Amino acid sequence: MKLLENKVAIITGSGAGIGKEIATAYAQEGAKVVIADFNEEVMNATVKELTGAGLTAMGVKVNVSNEEDVQHMVKESIAKFGRVDILVNNAGVGDNMQAAANVQDDVWNRVMDINVTGVMRCMRSILPHFEENGGGTIVNMASLAGVMGGRGGLTYTAAKHAVVGMTKNVASHYGPLNIRANAIAPGHVVTGFNAKMTNIDPFGMKQATRGTSMMTKAGTPADVAHIALFLASDQSHLINGVTITADGGWSAY
Numbered sequence: 001m002k003l004l005e006n007k008v009a010i011i012t013g014s015g016a017g018i019g020k021e022i023a024t025a026y027a028q029e030g031a032k033v034v035i036a037d038f039n040e041e042v043m044n045a046t047v048k049e050l051t052g053a054g055l056t057a058m059g060v061k062v063n064v065s066n067e068e069d070v071q072h073m074v075k076e077s078i079a080k081f082g083r084v085d086i087l088v089n090n091a092g093v094g095d096n097m098q099a100a101a102n103v104q105d106d107v108w109n110r111v112m113d114i115n116v117t118g119v120m121r122c123m124r125s126i127l128p129h130f131e132e133n134g135g136g137t138i139v140n141m142a143s144l145a146g147v148m149g150g151r152g153g154l155t156y157t158a159a160k161h162a163v164v165g166m167t168k169n170v171a172s173h174y175g176p177l178n179i180r181a182n183a184i185a186p187g188h189v190v191t192g193f194n195a196k197m198t199n200i201d202p203f204g205m206k207q208a209t210r211g212t213s214m215m216t217k218a219g220t221p222a223d224v225a226h227i228a229l230f231l232a233s234d235q236s237h238l239i240n241g242v243t244i245t246a247d248g249g250w251s252a253y
C-alpha cells in the first residue's frame, strides 16, 4: 500500500519549485493532489505533467492572501475529490532581504499577506472540514529564517517565525481532535525563489549571507519533498507541533 493511498492533498504554491516536487511525491504515493497556485501557466503545466504520468491532479487558481480564493480552493477540492486530508501551506515570497532600517511598507504588506495571512486563511478554511472528517494533517513551509535570527530580511524572518508559531498553536489546540500541524525549515534550496527578488537591499543581503560559507550543501526540492511526505503520512503520527530543520547541519554550527 502506498503511503498516501486514498488521501486528498491541497498543496499551495505547487505550480513550481518545492511545492511542485511535494505534489509530485504525494501523487506518486497515491494521493489525489490539488495544484493551488496564483500563476495559472505553471499550475496548468504541472497538472498536465502529473496527469500525463497517470497521476491524479487538478488545478485551482488561488492567491492564498485572498479569502474568497481560499474558500473557493477548499470547496472545489471537496467537490472534485470528495474530501481533503492534507494541507500543505507552501506558497511564499521573499522580502528582497530588506534589513530593519530599509523595510518598505509595500514589501512588508505583501510578504505578511502571503506568508502569514495566507497560511492562516488556508488553515482557518480547512480546519472545520478536518474536524468533520475526524482528522487531518497540515504541513507548513517555514524556513531557516523562521528559527534563526539573521538568515533573511526583517519581514521574511518575522513572517516565517509566525509560521512556526502558528504551527505550534494549531498542533496544541487541534491535536486532541486528531489534527496534526508540523513545519519544515529549509536552508537554501535551489529553485526560482531567489531570482524573483528584485531591488535587493545590499546591506541586508551582506548581513544575511555572512555565514553561507558554513553551509555544507544546498538542498533540492526533492530533499524537502521527502520530509513533507513523511510529515503528511501516518508514519509520523506521533509528531505534532514540530519544525524540522532541513539545512544539512548548517544551523547546528
Ligand SMILES: NC(=O)c1ccc[n+]([C@@H]2O[C@H](COP(=O)([O-])OP(=O)(O)OC[C@H]3O[C@@H](n4cnc5c(N)ncnc54)[C@H](O)[C@@H]3O)[C@@H](O)[C@H]2O)c1
Residues within 6 Å of the ligand: 012, 013, 014, 015, 016, 017, 018, 019, 036, 037, 038, 039, 042, 062, 063, 064, 065, 090, 091, 092, 093, 114, 118, 141, 142, 143, 144, 185, 186, 187, 188, 189, 190, 191, 192, 193, 194, 196
Ligand atoms: N528556495 C529556498 O531556498 C527556500 C528556503 C526556505 C524556505 N523556502 C520556502 O519554501 C516555499 C516555496 O519556495 P520555492 O523556493 O519553491 O519558491 P518558488 O518561487 O520556486 O515557488 C513558489 C510558488 O508559489 C506560488 N505562489 C507565490 N505566491 C503565491 C500566492 N500568494 N498564492 C498562491 N501561490 C503563490 C508561485 O507562483 C510559485 O509557483 C516558500 O514558502 C519559501 O518561503 C524556500
